[in-house]
Amino acid sequence: MDIKQLRYFLTIAEEGQITAAARRLHIAQPPLSQQLKLLERELGVKLVERGPRHIHLTDAGEILRTRAEQILELSDSTINEIDDFKKGLNGTLSIGMVSSSGALLIKNTLSKFHEEYPGVKFSVQEGNTFKILELLNRGIIEVGIVRTPFKALNCNCKHMVKEPMIAAMTKKYSSDLEGIYISLKELNGKPLIFYRRFEQLIMDTCTESGFKPEVFCKNDDARTTLMLANAGFGIGIVPKSAFELSRNENLIYKEIKNEKLETSLAAIWIKDRYMSSLADKFIKFFN
Structure with missing residues (x-):
């Protein structure tokens, strides 16, 4: 099982049809069907139920879909991280943020950071605090912006001032x-x-x-x-x-x-994990 197979499988799951998935992937239908059969053979389980018009994931297929999404996100994040390392401060920073952080974060941090480092782009994931912590632990994002109170014993933390x-x-x-x-x-x-x-x-x-x-x-x-x-x-x-x-x-x-x-925004990042220069600079602007 490799990254290409997982991308193929995830596209099939998203499209619900092998024909539509093949069209989206710009490949012929028979090779895509063959890749799916090879994946099922390797794992020893049936991943999809084939209907007259659509396919449906089996329970095993649903498990693989969840894991494939995580693996591909981590793969993409790793590629971006290495790319950022090569580019210095002209790459993409992956952050996660809770919905209530938007106005304050843009005004106090993002605007000033962008003015200083205009070559840096952002990949932003939004969700509640629990999702942001999950994304951090999985390595999908480097920095999370959450609101107090929260529990994250494995994270470093930097707070903004409290607000009512x-x-x-x-x-x-x-x-x-x-x-x-x-x-x-x-x-x-x-x-x-x-x-x-x-x-x-x-x-x-x-x-x-x-x-x-x-x-x-x-x-x-x-x-x-x-x-x-x-x-x-x-x-x-x-x-x-x-x-x-x-x-x-x-x-x-x-x-x-x-x-x-009273509550405050906080920037959090995983302790003792590699941090890109982009993330390090961003946290210094967080105040």
Whole structure:
């Protein structure tokens, strides 16, 4: 089994047809079918079920698809890393970032880094903190941008300054909330929308404030929180810097005065692993 076979198999899985996969790969159909048969013979399992129009992956095929994606991502990342080594500071830096980091990262780090090193390009993967940590551990990305709190004992870490959480809402939820700051307790009885990763923190902090929150929606993206709040479904709780990430023309926000709900962005990278000069320079700009 080699990289070429895995690329062939993954293309077949993505297209659902050997004919379409062959067309995408710019090869004839018979050689592609033969490669699939050779792969099944080598592994000793059936990878696909052939139907009249489409093929479907078997359980073994699904396992191979997941592993093939990981192997090919790592292969591509390795090639880019070696290429970057040859080019110096004129290559591609692979980073991962949580959705709520975008506005602050672009303003404080990416813009300044690009101004200093205009020849550097980026490959960006987005996801929640758990996905970013997985990508780091698999070597797909060199640097992850995540939000506190998180656990990553095998990582080095560099933090930005802390920022408050805000309550983003339409006017119908703000009539009894005066000033630009509010306490968490003032949200008692109001429908809340928040990022699932902050669920335990928000629930515990509400309990400490003496109430059980009314949760309208938990989700996996700060932008979803803001979109739902902008549509009037409830009050979105997000880091302050995330406010500009999504539509907010109907929203106002108030800072939540509670130190336990403060958060910060952090750049993380695996301890004792080779780091490219691009990644090293990028981390120095992270502040």
